[in-house]
Amino acid sequence: MNIVVCVKYVPDAQAERTFNASDNTTDRENVDGLLSELDEYAVEEALKLAEAGEGEVTVLTVGPDSAADAIKKALQMGADKGVHVNDAAIHGSDAVATSLVLAEAIKKIGSVDLVITGMASTDGTMGVVPAMLAERLGLPAVTYASELTVDGGVATIRRDGDASTQTITATLPALVSVTDQINEPRYPSFKGIMAAKKKPVDTWSLADLGVDASQVGLDAAWTRVESFAARPPRSQGQIVTDEGDGGQKLAAFLSERKFV
Amino acid sequence: MAEVLVLVDHVDGKVRKTTAELLTIARRIGEPSAVFIGDGFDAAKESLAKFGAEKVYRVESPDVLAHLVVPQAEVLALLVAEKAPAALLVSASPEGKEIAARLAIKTESGLITDAVDVQAGAAGGVATTQSVFAGSYTVTATVTKGTPIVAVKPNSATPEEVAGAAADEVVAYTPSDAAKGATITESKPKEATGRPELTEAAIVVSGGRGTGGDFSKVEEFADSLGAAVGASRAAVDAGWYPHASQVGQTGKQVSPQLYVACGISGAIQHRAGMQTSKTIVAVNKDNEAPIFELVDFGVVGDLFAVLPQATEAINAAKG
Ligand SMILES: Cc1cc2nc3c(=O)[nH]c(=O)nc-3n(C[C@H](O)[C@H](O)[C@H](O)COP(=O)(O)OP(=O)(O)OC[C@H]3O[C@@H](n4cnc5c(N)ncnc54)[C@H](O)[C@@H]3O)c2cc1C
Ligand SMILES: Nc1ncnc2c1ncn2[C@@H]1O[C@H](COP(=O)(O)O)[C@@H](O)[C@H]1O
Numbered sequence: 324m325n326i327v328v329c330v331k332y333v334p335d336a337q338a339e340r341t342f343n344a345s346d347n348t349t350d351r352e353n354v355d356g357l358l359s360e361l362d363e364y365a366v367e368e369a370l371k372l373a374e375a376g377e378g379e380v381t382v383l384t385v386g387p388d389s390a391a392d393a394i395k396k397a398l399q400m401g402a403d404k405g406v407h408v409n410d411a412a413i414h415g416s417d418a419v420a421t422s423l424v425l426a427e428a429i430k431k432i433g434s435v436d437l438v439i440t441g442m443a444s445t446d447g448t449m450g451v452v453p454a455m456l457a458e459r460l461g462l463p464a465v466t467y468a469s470e471l472t473v474d475g476g477v478a479t480i481r482r483d484g485d486a487s488t489q490t491i492t493a494t495l496p497a498l499v500s501v502t503d504q505i506n507e508p509r510y511p512s513f514k515g516i517m518a519a520k521k522k523p524v525d526t527w528s529l530a531d532l533g534v535d536a537s538q539v540g541l542d543a544a545w546t547r548v549e550s551f552a553a554r555p556p557r558s559q560g561q562i563v564t565d566e567g568d569g570g571q572k573l574a575a576f577l578s579e580r581k582f583v
Numbered sequence: 584m585a586e587v588l589v590l591v592d593h594v595d596g597k598v599r600k601t602t603a604e605l606l607t608i609a610r611r612i613g614e615p616s617a618v619f620i621g622d623g624f625d626a627a628k629e630s631l632a633k634f635g636a637e638k639v640y641r642v643e644s645p646d647v648l649a650h651l652v653v654p655q656a657e658v659l660a661l662l663v664a665e666k667a668p669a670a671l672l673v674s675a676s677p678e679g680k681e682i683a684a685r686l687a688i689k690t691e692s693g694l695i696t697d698a699v700d701v702q703a704g705a706a707g708g709v710a711t712t713q714s715v716f717a718g719s720y721t722v723t724a725t726v727t728k729g730t731p732i733v734a735v736k737p738n739s740a741t742p743e744e745v746a747g748a749a750a751d752e753v754v755a756y757t758p759s760d761a762a763k764g765a766t767i768t769e770s771k772p773k774e775a776t777g778r779p780e781l782t783e784a785a786i787v788v789s790g791g792r793g794t795g796g797d798f799s800k801v802e803e804f805a806d807s808l809g810a811a812v813g814a815s816r817a818a819v820d821a822g823w824y825p826h827a828s829q830v831g832q833t834g835k836q837v838s839p840q841l842y843v844a845c846g847i848s849g850a851i852q853h854r855a856g857m858q859t860s861k862t863i864v865a866v867n868k869d870n871e872a873p874i875f876e877l878v879d880f881g882v883v884g885d886l887f888a889v890l891p892q893a894t895e896a897i898n899a900a901k902g
Contacts, residue, residue, distance in 0.1 A: 361833070418684070418694070419687060419688070419693075419694070422688070442833065443832075445832065446716075449680070449696045449697070450677065450680055450681075450696075451680055451681070451683070451684035451687075451694065451696060452684075453681075453684075454652070454680075454681040454682075454684035454685050455684045455685070455687065455688050457685075458656075458684070458685040458688040458689065459688060461761060462764070463653070463761075463764025463765040464652075464681075464764075464765065465765050466677070466681060467677055469826075479768075483826050483827060484827070485773075485780070485827055486594060486772060486773060487770045487771055487772045487773055488770070488771045488773065489767050489769065489770050489771075490767070490768050490769035490770075491651065491765055491766065491767050491768065492765070492766055492768050493764055493765040493766075494764065497764070497765075502833060503833045504826060504833075544693075544727070545687070545691070545692065545693030545694070545726065545727060545728035545729065546693040546694065546695055546724055546725065546726050546727060546728075547724060547725050547726075547727050548722055548723070548724050549710075549723045549724055549725055550722070550723045551715075551720050551721070551722045551723075552720065552721050552722075553719065553720055554714070554718060554719055554720060554721055560863075560875075560877075560878040560879040560880055560881060561879070561880050561881070562870070562875055562878070562880075562881040562882075562883065563880075563881070563882055563883070564870070564882075564883040564884065565882055565883060565884025565885070565888060565889055568892075569866075569882040569883075569884040569888070569889040569892070569893075570882075570888070570889045570890065570891065570892020570893035570894075570895070570896060571892060571893070571896050572882065573864070573866070573880070573882050573889060573892075573893040574892075574893045574896035574897050574900065575896075576864070576880045577808070577841075577864075577893075577897065578897075578900060580841075580862060582786060582808060582840070582841050582862075583808070583897050583900050583901065
């Protein structure tokens with residue numbers, strides 16, 4: 324079984340994230356980045372499937388030079404090979420363009436049985452790339468999986484919904500997005516770190532994929548960020564220390580604000 | 584006036600509050616038309632009319648919902664082609680966003696997700712406001728291609744009652760083969776808690792690791808306020824509260840009028856799910872807990888002492 328895991332390189336959520344003032348895009352240069360935490364669950368799930376049977380795991384990322392780090396981490400965890408789509412024209416792409424590039428890369432990788440993604444990236448947090456990708460590839464998608472089994476060419480997931488817990492099936496080839504409930508991602512072992520150095524990573528440009536530069540990047544985006552502003556810091560709230568009357572003070576605050 | 588399509592979010596005809604909010608927003612942009620997919624239209628019609636739906640397009644095909652989102656995206660694509668609406672609104676639930684994502688590709692239209700405000704755009708279309716990077720930035724955006732599709736967060740508008748005709752029109756639709764690729768094979772309903780739904784609630788009271796696994800004081804306090812109960816991931820991971828109640832990056836994103844965090848430290852992933860709340864209150868033993876950076880009102884103290892006293896005072900005030 325050929326599994327492709329889509330992983331995104333994102334600015335560290337613990338750092339000060341911001342925008343480029345020149346074009347209102349996310350600043351990816353001046354903030355330390357890493358493999359999106361939520362995509363580690365996707366990598367782990369792919370590795371578990373591959374380890375349980377025959378299977379090869381390819382990690383795919385679309386991003387600038389630094390995004391190679393995301394591939395490296397996934398290879399260290401145990402993925403077999405990497406594909407990095409890197410092209411200056413991609414800067415400023417929205418989810419629509421990103422999904423186009425991912426779809427073309429997956430077609431080029433060829434004979435893919437299963438595409439696994441995270442539930443959302445930790446920077447954009449749109450959670451729409453998986454569905455867009457499935458739409459472009461003409462694949463069924465089973466999303467927000469908290470459990471995944473693949474058997475006899477059918478992927479079965481469990482999803483923890485609001486009103487019910489659902490079991491959902493899709494015939495392969497299919498796309499699955501996974502939540503942070505699904506597993507506990509492994510840390511790269513020393514052996515894994517050494518082995519990763521010898522694993523193949525292909526770097527593709529848009530031309531390699533037959534994607535025209537005019538279809539991606541900021542100018543091709545179907546939406547436009549008009550402005551961004553740091554949220555004014557919340558005016559310093561009132562903080563009281565409980566001296567036996569903290570509950571009453573809390574109730575008084577809530578009454579004053581008409582919540583009672 | 585151009586139509587604005589609103590996908591109705593409902594369970595067997597019971598229309599969720601977010602739909603009333605979407606219909607209210609739709610009226611700022613054009614004439615609201617609801618799209619109702621599934622069973623229970625008779626039950627839904629009244630509330631759609633009450634919040635100003637002039638038309639309702641309905642699809643009754645019984646197995647549509649069993650195949651999750653693709654058939655719904657196909658129905659909407661059909662309507663977008665036929666009615667050329669000024670915009671299309673869905674609620675920013677995981678399912679709503681997935682439908683919107685497929686629809687955006689199908690109709691080559693720009694998609695904005697998790698909008699907290701939507702207005703008519705200066706040059707037509709829509710002007711949206713989003714809150715990004717765990718609430719630390721506010722971004723305004725417009726759609727530059729196709730039919731603007733916007734996934735709107737719950738509690739982004741106050742539903743306004745305006746009588747609409749809710750004239751219904753059955754849409755002939757047969758799912759394509761591709762639409763049947765995924766199937767719900769089993770669905771186990773969850774027990775109702777009797778409390779408001781987390782993302783819709785005006786007030787949310789959440790408990791974290793600080794509860795030590797005893798949510799009773801959090802629940803009693805929540806009930807005194809008529810609030811929904813949420814939990815941090817630490818509390819969920821420990822098995823103290825169901826995952827459906829988790830607030831945060833990988834749980835629910837809530838923006839109620841009032842959010843009360845009890846025994847929650849305020850990690851960035853938790854903030855990502857509650858930072859757009861209008862008023863924030865915390866009860867925490869540690870005066871250095873990061874949650875206090877966000878609060879309008881904070882009590883440094885033991886939740887097992889503070890909450891019962893507050894509950895008693897509130898219940899007494901209500902008489
Ligand atoms: C990929 C990923 C996704 C995540 N997604 C989420 C998410 O969606 N939601 C989420 O919440 N977290 C999420 N987290 C986890 C997050 O990083 C924190 O670990 C978690 O929010 C901590 O929960 P907590 O505040 O309850 O626990 P802690 O951080 O342990 O805080 C407990 C607090 O309770 C206080 N306390 C203890 N006893 C009492 C008492 N008797 N009275 C009053 N206060 C008391 C303590 O002072 C402390 O501040 C995610 C993490 C990762 C890596
Ligand atoms: N640039 C990218 N490269 C590879 N995978 C991506 C990229 N952007 C998004 N994804 C995948 O899509 C998922 C959801 O992303 P998003 O829709 O941006 O929240 C992520 O968890 C990844 O698996």
